[in-house]
Amino acid sequence: MSLRGVSKDALVASATIGLLLTVGYYVGKSLRMDIFKSHSSSLRRLCVLQRTMEDELNRIMVACEQSQFMANLARLIRAEKAIEIGVYTGYNALSIALALPQDGRLVACDVSEEFTNIGKPFWKEAGVAHKVDLRLQPALRTLGNPPLRSMVRRFQDSFNSLGRVIRPAEDDLETKSIDQLNKKLHKDARISLSMLTVGDGLTLAFKL
Numbered sequence: 001m002s003l004r005g006v007s008k009d010a011l012v013a014s015a016t017i018g019l020l021l022t023v024g025y026y027v028g029k030s031l032r033m034d035i036f037k038s039h040s041s042s043l044r045r046l047c048v049l050q051r052t053m054e055d056e057l058n059r060i061m062v063a064c065e066q067s068q069f070m071a072n073l074a075r076l077i078r079a080e081k082a083i084e085i086g087v088y089t090g091y092n093a094l095s096i097a098l099a100l101p102q103d104g105r106l107v108a109c110d111v112s113e114e115f116t117n118i119g120k121p122f123w124k125e126a127g128v129a130h131k132v133d134l135r136l137q138p139a140l141r142t143l144g145n146p147p148l149r150s151m152v153r154r155f156q157d158s159f160n161s162l163g164r165v166i167r168p169a170e171d172d173l174e175t176k177s178i179d180q181l182n183k184k185l186h187k188d189a190r191i192s193l194s195m196l197t198v199g200d201g202l203t204l205a206f207k208l
């Protein structure tokens, strides 16, 4: 049989090719969108990194591999809420916010508008600004808020302070505080503890 001189086989073949091309177009489009999204978030992180490197205090920034690891942990436990204590230019805040779901929430605590203003525009560009609840006041005040206390299930903190914590100097209050925290955590039977020598040190404390 033929339709206006075109054979049935030719019609089936052209319809199949048309279908394949349409499916291919949409699959390709969605793959390109995923690749674009992932490139775009890496690019935003790079922008924050670049801007941070221009700051004279840049050595206080989180190590990139530490931030990447924490963001992957957040993905692994499917975290929906997180707290960043000490935002600086917001590199880690951006990594964690990207790892949270669209309706996730990151309470970001810092005392410096000057520091946080450096990275803030990139949270917006990366499409995660709506997840970040920046609180510009001492973190103790923010965390004293009861609803936030219940958010603290698992937490990370820097523990090593560039190795000084092994033998803190008498007048080094900051390092002594980290040393005391480590000792306290070590004795705490309510948590399972893990310490990693990544960046300036990473303590993982999982509430049992």
Ligand SMILES: C[S@@+](CC[C@H](N)C(=O)[O-])C[C@H]1O[C@@H](n2cnc3c(N)ncnc32)[C@H](O)[C@@H]1O
Pocket: 060, 061, 062, 085, 086, 087, 088, 089, 090, 091, 092, 093, 109, 110, 111, 112, 115, 137, 138, 139, 140
């Ligand atoms: C080591 S940096 C944080 C690095 C940051 N997490 C990152 O992604 O690069 C410490 C930050 O803690 C902030 N800070 C110091 N005292 C604070 C306090 N009492 N409450 C909240 N933030 C504080 C400082 O302004 C600084 O930005």
